Amino acid sequence: MSPQEFCRRLEIPEECAPLVEQALTHRSALAEGARTSNERLEFLGDAVLGLIVTELLYTLFPHCDEGELSRARALVVSRRTLAQVARQLGVDQVLRLSAAEEAQGGRHRPSILADAVEALIAAVYLQAGLDEARQFVWRMLGDLIQRAPDVYRAHDYKSRLQEKMHALWRQTPEYDLLYEMGADHDKTFCVQVRLGDVVLGKGVGKSKKEAEQEAAREALAQLERAEASPHRHNFIF
Structure with a gap:
């Protein structure tokens, strides 16, 4: 063309x-x-x-x-x-x-x-x-x-997760970079989000921010499943 x-x-x-x-x-x-x-x-x-x-x-x-x-x-x-x-x-x-x-x-x-x-x-x-x-x-x-x-x-899963954690536990989730890989112009990042020593979710993205959002999204999904479970008392949430 x-x-x-x-x-x-x-x-x-x-x-x-x-x-x-x-x-x-x-x-x-x-x-x-x-x-x-x-x-x-x-x-x-x-x-x-x-x-x-x-x-x-x-x-x-x-x-x-x-x-x-x-x-x-x-x-x-x-x-x-x-x-x-x-x-x-x-x-x-x-x-x-x-x-x-x-x-x-x-x-x-x-x-x-x-x-x-x-x-x-x-x-x-x-x-x-x-x-x-x-x-x-x-x-x-x-x-x-x-x-x-x-x-x-x-x-904005990070903000939603933080609001949820504050409401339930009055704590702020923390994010850890687990690894990064790839060339400088095409890196991939893996991040976990945790509350204290308990890992709530992990995420992968082309930037740290994107990976953090994915980790928060997974944590929120787990929270929703826990809240819907008849055995919710078995979960950290």
């Missing part, structure tokens, strides 16, 4: 095509003849995305405080969210990578996909301006942005 065709797919001006081509070029391609990569665009796009999402959340949710807005923004601009958007847009199909990076699964790596989306936002911003970039972001993320505070609260 040509850059012009991809612009039409994204519903952005075709004049963005040269920068879109750059936005879709991973740094590994420099070893195989690419003249430039998307790293500088990704740097700019990260800031532009943050500004646009912050402005939209500020406008849409006048009753949310700073903390709620910050958490909602973190959800919208997270690597996981942007990687999902990249797949929906077909970015993974048109990325330019080296053969070595391709062989290592780079085309499907969330960090590479998320970086490409940020680079695309920068390409639109530089070529067509902030208003066009805002429309582009809204088409990609508008549905999530409108639901972000509620979605975050529903998936």
